[in-house]
Amino acid sequence: MPRGREPEGSTALTNAERQARFRARRLTLPSPGAAKSPRPARRSRSKRWNAALAKMIAVQAECAAWFEALPESLRDSTTAAALQELIDLDLDTIATVQPPPGYGRD
Numbered sequence: 006m007p008r009g010r011e012p013e014g015s016t017a018l019t020n021a022e023r024q025a026r027f028r029a030r031r032l033t034l035p036s037p038g039a040a041k042s043p044r045p046a047r048r049s050r051s052k053r054w055n056a057a058l059a060k061m062i063a064v065q066a067e068c069a070a071w072f073e074a075l076p077e078s079l080r081d082s083t084t085a086a087a088l089q090e091l092i093d094l095d096l097d098t099i100a101t102v103q104p105p106p107g108y109g110r111d
Contacts, residue, residue: 050104058100068092 018026048056072088079085 050107054104058096062096062100065091065094065096 068088068091072085072092075085075088
């Protein structure tokens with residue numbers, strides 16, 4: 006049957022010495038609860054959908070500004086064609102669609 010650790014000195018520590026060593030070690034070590042990062046809050050499907058739509062609309066506005074800033078010499082390039090396709094996307098019809106609520110969690 007395994008016994009405990011061997012004493013470090015010539016004699017074993019008393020209960021008071023062992024407790025003092027434990028408390029000193031506990032003060033120097035970081036607490037295990039502080040090392041964990043908090044879990045991000047769960048967002049509902051409709052909130053994630055609306056956030057994605059807002060991001061797509063923002064990107065579409067950036068593409069429109071980029072297209073307007075293009076010089077005339079680049080208006081016939083593939084970049085201008087791709088920007089025009091992104092600008093022509095009808096995000097308003099996509100924004101009218103909302104995902105269905107899910108089992109009372111939304």
